[in-house]
Amino acid sequence: MTLPLPLRNRLTELILGAFHDEDARRGLEAVTAVCDDPRALEAAGRVPESFPADLFERSRDGLAVKSGLRAHQPAFCERARQAWRLVCGQPLEPRDPPLGRALYTAACLFDAGLYFEMHEQLEPYWMRAEGAEREIVQGLIQVAVGFQHLANGNLDGARLLLHDGCARLLGRSLGGMDLEVFAQGVRRCWEEAVALGARDAGGFDWAAVPRFPRRD
Numbered sequence: 001m002t003l004p005l006p007l008r009n010r011l012t013e014l015i016l017g018a019f020h021d022e023d024a025r026r027g028l029e030a031v032t033a034v035c036d037d038p039r040a041l042e043a044a045g046r047v048p049e050s051f052p053a054d055l056f057e058r059s060r061d062g063l064a065v066k067s068g069l070r071a072h073q074p075a076f077c078e079r080a081r082q083a084w085r086l087v088c089g090q091p092l093e094p095r096d097p098p099l100g101r102a103l104y105t106a107a108c109l110f111d112a113g114l115y116f117e118m119h120e121q122l123e124p125y126w127m128r129a130e131g132a133e134r135e136i137v138q139g140l141i142q143v144a145v146g147f148q149h150l151a152n153g154n155l156d157g158a159r160l161l162l163h164d165g166c167a168r169l170l171g172r173s174l175g176g177m178d179l180e181v182f183a184q185g186v187r188r189c190w191e192e193a194v195a196l197g198a199r200d201a202g203g204f205d206w207a208a209v210p211r212f213p214r215r216d
Helices: 005-017 022-038 067-087 097-112 117-127 131-151 153-168 179-196
Strands: 056-059 062-065
Touching: 005 022, 005 067, 005 097, 062 067, 062 117, 067 153, 097 131, 097 179, 117 131, 131 179, 153 179
Parallel strands: none
Antiparallel strands: 056 062
16 A cells, blocks of 8 residues: 555654664654554653654554545554564664765665665765766666555556666666676566556565675
8 A cells, every 4th residue: 555645754754764764763763663452652651753743643452644644554564564564773873974875774674675765865865976887776666666666556657767776777786786696586576567568466485585685
């Protein structure tokens, strides 16, 4: 299920902030706590400033996502839990790390299935990059968005972006990382998406998604 923009954008901001900001990390932890127990913050002390209180409302059982967005609460909570498992216990990163370190964070997000967040992580680096580096980062972003489209059931969008992203990565390397194996894996996923035709994207084999490349 595609998250509505208010939920998607606020959660993405919180997730990316949790890599480098302690209050954002506490805010993400509070969101997951409320997802697991709607009364979790009642016994807590100070609620983190970054907690997105405007997305929630009080109910008889405690806090819940606002009624107009309530149908999306399970998907919202699952995404928050995925992200919290990823960042909890990790040391805080610099606010604007160099590309090499940002690629490591992007790899963690991608491998956790947080494809939209990975796109948001790399977009500032794509905007600043030039030449071949800019094209390669664009390819990585396109692949991530392609898989997000696939997760959302948008087969046409997935096919287009997986194809174009793969084309920018084949035979390339970035920051000492060989991207060929990753690109070949993406191409196989594109071929599977094409083979699905007009069928439901739910038939895609997510185990086939390659791991994001990392430096040795």
